[in-house]
Amino acid sequence: MRLKFLTLIAAASLLGACASDPETSNSGTGSGAAAPTTDSSAGSTQTSAIEGPTPGTQEHLTVNVGDRVFFDTDKSDLTADSREVLEKVAVWMNSYPVATVTVEGHADERGTREYNLALGERRANSVSDYLAALGVNPNRLQTVSFGKEQPAVLGSNQEAWAQNRRGVFKIN
Amino acid sequence: MMKNRLTSTRLFALLAIISTITAVTMAQVQPARAQLNVDITQGFVEPLPIAVSDFYGATPEEQLIGHDVAEVIAADLERSGLFRPIDKGAFIQDPAALRNVPRFGDWRVINAQALVSGSAELQADGRLRVEFRLWDVFGEGQLTAFAYTVPPSIWRRVAHIIADNVYKRLTGEEGYFDSRIVYIAESGPQNRRQKRLAIMDQDGFNHQFLTDGSNLVLTPRFSPSLQEITYLAYVNRVPRVYLLNLNTGQQEVLGDFPGMTFAPRFSPDGNTVVMSLAQQGNTEIYTMDLRTRQVTRLTRHPAIDTSPSYSPDSRQVVFNSDRGGSQQLYVMNADGSGVQRISFNKGRYATPVWSPRGDLIAFTRMSGGTFYIGVMRPDGSGERMLAEGFLVEGPTWAPNGRVLSFYRQMPADARGKQVTKLFTIDLTGFNEREVATPIDGSDPAWSPLIQ
CATH class of the missing domain: 3.40.50.10070 (TolB, N-terminal domain)
Incomplete structure (x- = not known):
């Protein structure tokens, strides 16, 4: 619990920085090859002119921001790398206020089934809490745990396990 | 439904x-x-x-x-x-x-x-x-x-x-051959594993699938009456504890909880289900009276508290918690009072199950990259390992408390080919036998003797 409070404080201070300059942070993350947002809102038929994923979609998030963060063995606290990704996710979500996200918590196969379900739930909430602290409306965030049931990377080795201990953002 | x-x-x-x-x-x-x-x-x-x-x-x-x-x-x-x-x-x-x-x-x-x-x-x-x-x-x-x-x-x-x-x-001991095993039948690669509820006689015959694999199902457990099974199912990707009546085929969600319910197990009289509820990153143990639907919270701790199992006299519950920093086994009174840690050796302990005889608790232990199935007395003494491997998990007692079933998972290959099999082993650690199933199996739960 203590850890959680610390991350909340850290998140709150970051929030200040982000909120002060929404324009630049928006262009900084949602950029790339995406067409101007006016195109999509106008329902343009010139789709051939648009390259890259449609803004606000799962693919757009995955390509431009990233759709997951990773955890250490049996841990649910966020690493510095994870926080960096989540800060971008928060900005992205505030740029596309219609999007709602389910945060999936996953564990590697090196634990028991029921404990890993609880661990996955803890991880999903750790991610979700941080996003909320960064200013994402909690009503737009859901969590679900899959424990060790849905590995992303195949095989039974350290590399696979490291990538399977994860939180994943799924646009609903 | x-x-x-x-x-x-x-x-x-x-x-x-x-x-x-x-x-x-x-x-x-x-x-x-x-x-x-x-x-x-x-x-x-x-x-x-x-x-x-x-x-x-x-x-x-x-x-x-x-x-x-x-x-x-x-x-x-x-x-x-x-x-x-x-x-x-x-x-x-x-x-x-x-x-x-x-x-x-x-x-x-x-x-x-x-x-x-x-x-x-x-x-x-x-x-x-x-x-x-x-x-x-x-x-x-x-x-x-x-x-x-x-x-x-x-x-x-x-x-x-x-x-x-x-x-x-x-x-001089009761037998266990007139009994059944409910388990999870598995097939497919690691990342697209199809899981189905299945039931069979303890020798693998009269095998039947109970679900069609469209929903992920886990951890089935028998009621002492043998007429009901409680288990975890993901329906529309929402994980909840369900009850299945084997006579009528009726399935129902157990309770209306705000978070994920899982790790269900019946009380010895079959009138209560004890289970975990995870909410906002905290997993606690609750009971639900199946007749009155009254819900009672047993644990109050920010740690993970899960895998509860009643003693056969219903007076105590053994469970798994990481409140001491890592997963260990704890015993508490059935009202949640008097929590005491019982596992103290090296490694993490999980999935405790009280023997129907009351004399032992079986568990999964993880230490140094190896998984073990072991037993200890309810006070934590007399710990013995019975089986070990890359991944062995989820012991369940034969009705006479002399034999255990569990599952083994072999390491997956780079293409995600996965093998999981059911086994039985004596309480003495001898006579490990595979239980033949039509496809892979995990999460076995042994029934009481059929009455």
């Missing part, structure tokens, strides 16, 4: 109809005086040589049943590791002659210590009458005898009940 479709509903309808059980007496033979006993408390014991004769049948049809019944009995006894059925090719006395009384000399010659004989008769009313007798070959006496009159379709159950009688008479 959820989407999971049952492939079979009337599972136990037939199972409650052993209509006649008669003790058979034989005046012409003295009860055995010699002490023919199998001591099952000593770790590895030399299996007792036993002859299981084909049961006598007057017609070819009855002979076939008599043969099949004997095969099932012999297979049960063999799998227990305590008996060594003698090859029938060595038998001298045939079933017809044996029907009257054994020529004990014929059985001594082939070194049978015990002999099982019997008969199968299809009655005019369509029912099957199976009679069996257990003999002490060297003591030249009858040890026990029973007759059963049943619908012919449940002949396998009769064979298991006879095997239980033999086991009990020769070991």
Whole structure:
């Protein structure tokens, strides 16, 4: 619990920085090859002119921001790398206020089934809490745990396990 | 109602109809005086040589049943590791002659210590009458005898009940052969594993899938009445505890909780389900009274508290918690008071299950990259490891508290090919056997003895 409070404080201070300059942070993350947002809102038929994923979609998030963060063995606290990704996710979500996200918590196969379900739930909430602290409306965030049931990377080795201990953002 | 479709509903309808059980007496033979006993408390014991004769049948049809019944009995006894059925090719006395009384000399010659004989008769009313007798070959006496009159379709159950009688008479312990196992049948690669609820007799026969695999299902457990199973299912990607009635096929969500419910287990009287509820990153243990639907919270701690299991007297609950920094086993009173840690050795401990005898708690232990199935006394003393491997998990007790089932998962290859199998092992750590299933299996849960 203590850890959680610390991350909340850290998140709150970051929030200040982000909120002060929404324009630049928006262009900084949602950029790339995406067409101007006016195109999509106008329902343009010139789709051939648009390259890259449609803004606000799962693919757009995955390509431009990233759709997951990773955890250490049996841990649910966020690493510095994870926080960096989540800060971008928060900005992205505030740029596309219609999007709602389910945060999936996953564990590697090196634990028991029921404990890993609880661990996955803890991880999903750790991610979700941080996003909320960064200013994402909690009503737009859901969590679900899959424990060790849905590995992303195949095989039974350290590399696979490291990538399977994860939180994943799924646009609903 | 959820989407999971049952492939079979009337599972136990037939199972409650052993209509006649008669003790058979034989005046012409003295009860055995010699002490023919199998001591099952000593770790590895030399299996007792036993002859299981084909049961006598007057017609070819009855002979076939008599043969099949004997095969099932012999297979049960063999799998227990305590008996060594003698090859029938060595038998001298045939079933017809044996029907009257054994020529004990014929059985001594082939070194049978015990002999099982019997008969199968299809009655005019369509029912099957199976009679069996257990003999002490060297003591030249009858040890026990029973007759059963049943619908012919449940002949396998009769064979298991006879095997239980033999086991009990020769070991002094209750048998466990007339029981079933519910488990998760698995297929497909690691990342697209299809999981289905399935049920079978403890020897793998009468196998049936209960769900069609459209929803992820995990951790089924039997109610003591055997009429219900509680398990975890993801319906529309929402994980919740469900109840399945095996007679009606009805499935229902257990309660209306704001978070994920999981790790369910029935109380010994079947009236309560104890389970975990995870909410906002915190997992606690709750009970639900199935009659009043009243919910009671047992744990209050920011740690993960899960995998609860009642003691057979319902007074205590053993569970898994990381409140001390890593996963360990704890025992508390049934009202949540008096929490005490019981596991103290190296590594992480999980999935505690209280033996139906009350004397031991089985668990999964993880240490140094290896998984173990072990047992300890409820006060944490007398810890022993029974099985180990890359991943072994989820012990469940046979109804007599002498045998455990669990599952083994082998390391997956780079293409995600996964193998998981069910096993049984003695409490003494000997006699590990695979339980043959049509496809892969995990999360076994052994039923109580069928009543």
